Every structure is written in C-alpha cells, then in structure tokens.
Amino acid sequence: MAGLDFHKALKTAKKTCPSSTSSYESLNSTIFKTLNNSISPPLPTPATSAVTTAETASLLSNLTSNKLNLIISDPNVETSVCLRIFDFLCKNQSLLSFKPDLHANLTLICRLIKSRKFDDAENLLKNVAVDQNYRYPFSSLGNWAENYCKESKIITKLMNMMLKVYSDHQMFDMAYTAFDYMKNNGIQIDERTCTVHLYALISSDQVGLSLKFFQEMADTGIEVSVFSLTVMVNGLCSIGELKMARKLVEEMTGREVKPNIVTFNTLVDACAKRWSFEELDLVLILMKKEGIEFNDSTYKFLIDGYSSFGKIEEAERLVLEMHDKGFNVNRYLYLSVIKGYFRLKNVKGGVSLFNKMQDRGLSPNIDMFRSLIDDLCKIEEMETAEDLVIKMQKKGVELDEVIFNTLMADYRKSS
Structure with missing residues (x-):
C-alpha cells in the first residue's frame, strides 16, 4: 500500500512542521501519483492527487533541505517509505532547489543499515563516496558519523561498507584511509571486507600494496582467515613470487592460520606450471608437515607439470x-x-x-586413439600406430576419416 505509506509519512512530517501543511499534502499527492503508475492494480487515487505538471514543479521547487531531513530522520516514518521518497526526489532533481545533502544521505543510509537493507544502503553510499557529482571527502563522512551516529554497530557497518565501496571502485587510497580511521578509532574491522579489498588490489595488479595491506591486517590483530591467506598466495603466485608465497604460508602457520588444500594447490599449480621443481619440493614438504593430503586437483597439477x-x-x-x-x-x-x-x-x-590403463578398467575412446596415432605418426612409429588401429577396431571403434588421412599422409611421406 505505497500510497497509504506515503500519506502516513507526509502526515507525520506535517505534524512536525505545521506551517507547511499544504506543501506536504501536495507533495504527498505528487509522489503518490508517480508511484501509483508502477502498481498493478492501481490503488484508489486520493482526491488531493489531482495536481498539474506546473503545480508539481512548483511544489518540488519549494521543498527545502530542512523539510526533507525532517522526513528522513522521523522514526515514525517507515524506512522503506523514506527510501522511496528519497529515490523519487533524486530522480526529479532538476525540479528541486537543492541537492539532498550529506546529512540526508547518511541519515537514510544508517536507517537502511539498521533495517538490514544493506544493498540499498550501499547503493546510496556510492553517491556520496564515489559519484563525482555528489562525492564528499572521507573526512566529512567520518565527521558526520562521529557527530550524528551514536550506535557503535551502525558506525562499524557504515565504515566497513565505505571500505568496500572504495575498493569496488578502485579508490585504493580512500580505502586505506577508511581502514586507518577504523584502526585508530577502535572500530571493528570486518575481515571479509578486508578480503574484498585484497582481491580488488590483486585484480588491479597492485600485488605489492595487497601484501602490505595483508601484513597490516595481521599486525592490527584482525583474525585473518585461510581464505584471505589463499587470496594473497594466489596474488603472489600470479606474479611469480613463489618463494615469497611459500614463506607467507609458513609465517601465517606460526600465527595459527592453518592453510588448507586450496592454499597448497594454488602453490603446487604455480610451481608445476613454471617448472620450479626445487620450490615445489619445499611446498610438498610443508604440505606434509601440515598434514594436508593430496586431492585429485593436487595430482592433476603435479602430473601436468x-x-x-x-x-x-x-x-x-x-x-x-x-x-x-x-x-x-x-x-x-x-x-x-x-x-x-x-x-x-x-x-x-x-x-x-x-x-596399464586398460588393465585398471579404463578403456580408450576414439579421441584418445586419434591423438595417440597422430603422435606416433609424427615420430614415424608407423608400426606401433598400426597396432593401435588394430586394437581400436577390436574394441569396436571404427576407423574414421581423420585417422585414415593421418595414416595415409605419413605413409606417403615415408614412401
């Protein structure tokens, strides 16, 4: 019942500012009509909603930042209603005489966080933290939180959300500023958010910065997870720093961060692909020391290498x-x-x-025969290739055109 929600919201605002009664009633009808277009079936249209386009523009142009803040901050107005009002006004920005200020944005963001509407809160936060038309410096965001947000859980979520938003948009200096602010002000830092930042740094080829950030995470006392460790190991391996990656795993085991099979497989794969067998041997020794058994992926990486x-x-x-x-x-x-x-x-x-493969119950298919016969022909082992053709036919696999042409081409070359 969107129309009724807005009517209730604006009636509350009217009580707060009785001198603005007519403006709020008209604003109510304007918003109601706009939202009603998207509702099926339409809600009954209140009598006060019949306003012209000119009246709508006039009403919105007379709305003030103070009136908006009163609505957004009123606890009697549902958070979802505040969000819809705010969204409507932002979409009709050209008709307003002001831009919703930092106070309005962050007040609504904090209300959304408290209501656990995290996606909506993050989308709004992007406007004031990232969007070039609305962006505020982090110092302004931090000052607002200190002066107006009194709930520690909300501040914690807000600051961690800022760190994530900055990371998602590769604003790494600002992300570190947010991290440093939380660290210096005793605000709990979410390890998962830090992992997002690590991944963003590595994806942007900032592995050096990611290693520095990871070390600071550990030194700050954040309970580093094996997932964060594996992300860091993968980043180091991607630039060929295999020894550094292994040393990091050794260091973190000393801090009681136990690597898992994914961590070790990341190292094994990197060493095997780069034919760094000396380093690979050290990784396998460490793996055995930590009591991590091979899985099928470990074997595959080693066999391929x-x-x-x-x-x-x-x-x-x-x-x-x-x-x-x-x-x-x-x-x-x-x-x-x-x-x-x-x-x-x-x-x-x-x-x-x-x-031996067949003795263990695994029969070759046509693709395998085709590939091996081709290899034998290339090294001119025609007799062995013919033997494979005979074995293939005995298994009921027909000689196809590809294998026939391969054999004929090599017969012609050798004749």
Whole structure:
C-alpha cells in the first residue's frame, strides 16, 4: 500500500512542521501519483492527487533541505517509505532547489543499515563516496558519523561498507584511509571486507600494496582467515613470487592460520606450471608437515607439470598412485603422460602405460586413439600406430576419416 505509506509519512512530517501543511499534502499527492503508475492494480487515487505538471514543479521547487531531513530522520516514518521518497526526489532533481545533502544521505543510509537493507544502503553510499557529482571527502563522512551516529554497530557497518565501496571502485587510497580511521578509532574491522579489498588490489595488479595491506591486517590483530591467506598466495603466485608465497604460508602457520588444500594447490599449480621443481619440493614438504593430503586437483597439477617438463616416470607414478588410492582417474591424465612418453620417443613406456590403463578398467575412446596415432605418426612409429588401429577396431571403434588421412599422409611421406 505505497500510497497509504506515503500519506502516513507526509502526515507525520506535517505534524512536525505545521506551517507547511499544504506543501506536504501536495507533495504527498505528487509522489503518490508517480508511484501509483508502477502498481498493478492501481490503488484508489486520493482526491488531493489531482495536481498539474506546473503545480508539481512548483511544489518540488519549494521543498527545502530542512523539510526533507525532517522526513528522513522521523522514526515514525517507515524506512522503506523514506527510501522511496528519497529515490523519487533524486530522480526529479532538476525540479528541486537543492541537492539532498550529506546529512540526508547518511541519515537514510544508517536507517537502511539498521533495517538490514544493506544493498540499498550501499547503493546510496556510492553517491556520496564515489559519484563525482555528489562525492564528499572521507573526512566529512567520518565527521558526520562521529557527530550524528551514536550506535557503535551502525558506525562499524557504515565504515566497513565505505571500505568496500572504495575498493569496488578502485579508490585504493580512500580505502586505506577508511581502514586507518577504523584502526585508530577502535572500530571493528570486518575481515571479509578486508578480503574484498585484497582481491580488488590483486585484480588491479597492485600485488605489492595487497601484501602490505595483508601484513597490516595481521599486525592490527584482525583474525585473518585461510581464505584471505589463499587470496594473497594466489596474488603472489600470479606474479611469480613463489618463494615469497611459500614463506607467507609458513609465517601465517606460526600465527595459527592453518592453510588448507586450496592454499597448497594454488602453490603446487604455480610451481608445476613454471617448472620450479626445487620450490615445489619445499611446498610438498610443508604440505606434509601440515598434514594436508593430496586431492585429485593436487595430482592433476603435479602430473601436468611433470609431463610437460619431461619428468614422465614421476608423472606415471602419480597416475598409478591415484588409482591405488581410489581417486577417479580420467583418460586425460593417462593421455597426458602417454603423449609425454611419445614426445620423448619412448614408445615402449607409452604403450606400457596405455596397457596399464586398460588393465585398471579404463578403456580408450576414439579421441584418445586419434591423438595417440597422430603422435606416433609424427615420430614415424608407423608400426606401433598400426597396432593401435588394430586394437581400436577390436574394441569396436571404427576407423574414421581423420585417422585414415593421418595414416595415409605419413605413409606417403615415408614412401
């Protein structure tokens, strides 16, 4: 019942400012008519709503900042009604003689926070913290909170929300100012908000700043989560600082922040892809020390890294170990290692693993046959390629055009 809500809101405001009765009644009807257009079925239109466009413009132009603040701050007016009034006025800004000031914005934001309407509060906060037409310096926002907001929980949420808004819009200097303000004024800092800031810094290639911020988080006494640690480790790995990432994990374990499998997999993947096997060995030692077991992703990262580098026997050992431990080993992992053998022209090793795969109950499909036959043809191992074709046909897999053309092309080259 939007119209009734507005009528109630503006009647309350009328009682507060009795000299403005006619203005509020007319404003009530103007807003009612506007909102009523979006309601289906329409609400009964009050008699006072029949105002002309000229009257609407006149009424809005006579509205003052003080009158708006009285409505926004009145506890008898529902927060949702205040938000709709405020939104209506902002959309008709050209008809007003003023802009809703910082006091009106932050009063409504705090009311929205108290009502747990956090998304609406954050959207409004963007106007005064980020939007170039309305932006206020952080000092003004902080001063307002000190002078007008008396509830510590609301101040805490407001300041953390500011930090998030600044981070989301890459205003990193202002984000740090908000963080520093909270730290110096004993305002509880939400670790999840700090993680958002870390992620924003890393996404903007500001890994150095993110590491500095992370260290300050830890030094400030914020209870750093393993998620924040993993975000930081991922950022360091993305720029090749593998040793620094591992050292950070070691440091945080000393602060009782226990890394999990995701943290270690981030390190393992980075080391394996960069063929940094000396560092990888240290990571695996640390992983064992912390009692973290490999999962299927750990194996995959290691197998891919060893295979691409040429450490094929180590890659094969891990594939078979996965099977022995009951992991679901797919054809891709076998294919990666077998192709690695063929790449090194160790055909015997590749064929041996191909047979072991089948012994463990995993049958090759047409794509696998096609890929391996192509590799064998490239290294001119035509006899082995023919053997694979025979095995393929015995399994009921038909010789397709791609494999046939591959064989014929290599026969022509060798003739």
